[in-house]
Amino acid sequence: MDEYGHLASFATRWNDNDVYGHVNNAVYYEAMDTTINTWLIEHGGLDLVDGPSIGVCKASSCEYTASGSYPDVLVVGLRAGRLGSTSLTWETGIFRERDGELLATGRFVHVFVDRAHRRPVPIPAALRAAVEARLVA
Structure with a gap:
């Protein structure tokens, strides 16, 4: 977990378990997306x-x-991977809180776009500075 600049707890719910008795794969995406x-x-x-x-x-x-x-309570670790001019690759590690076991690793690529026209724009300066200060290893 110490390889990530930000950690967030994500509690599982009763209905997160699937028929096989484990947290369904979609829940891991929800945990990553919510953390990001x-x-x-x-x-x-x-x-x-x-x-x-x-x-x-x-x-x-x-x-x-x-x-x-x-x-289980999940702990989502967040860090920045590639920080481009218009895109950012988020890297995540999802751990079980009680024993620290790594359950999954994930990746999200966000492209920043103009809200009105949906054309790529530079990553906002304040966001870039926050990512560089807190999430770049």
């Missing part, structure tokens, strides 16, 4: 309603290494 967007709002200055630019998901992936199950 919460960080963007709280630390990156993202204005969901009136901001001139938004980040849209261009690609995502997740690799599973172990199973979690309710009532």
Whole structure:
């Protein structure tokens, strides 16, 4: 977990378990997406309603290494991978809180676009500075 600049807890719910008795794969994506967007709002200055630019998901992936199950609490580690001019690759590690076991690693690529026209724009300066200060290894 110490390889990530930001850690966030994500509690599982009873209905997160699938028929096989483990947290369904879609829940890991929800944990990653929630962690990234919460960080963007709280630390990156993202204005969901009136901001001139938004980040849209261009690609995502997740690799599973172990199973979690309710009532596990997940810890999502977040760091920046590639920081381009208009895109940012987020890297995540999802751990089980009680024993620190790595359950999955994930990747999200956000491309920043003009809200009105959906054309790529440079990553906002304040966001870039926050990422460089907190999430770049």
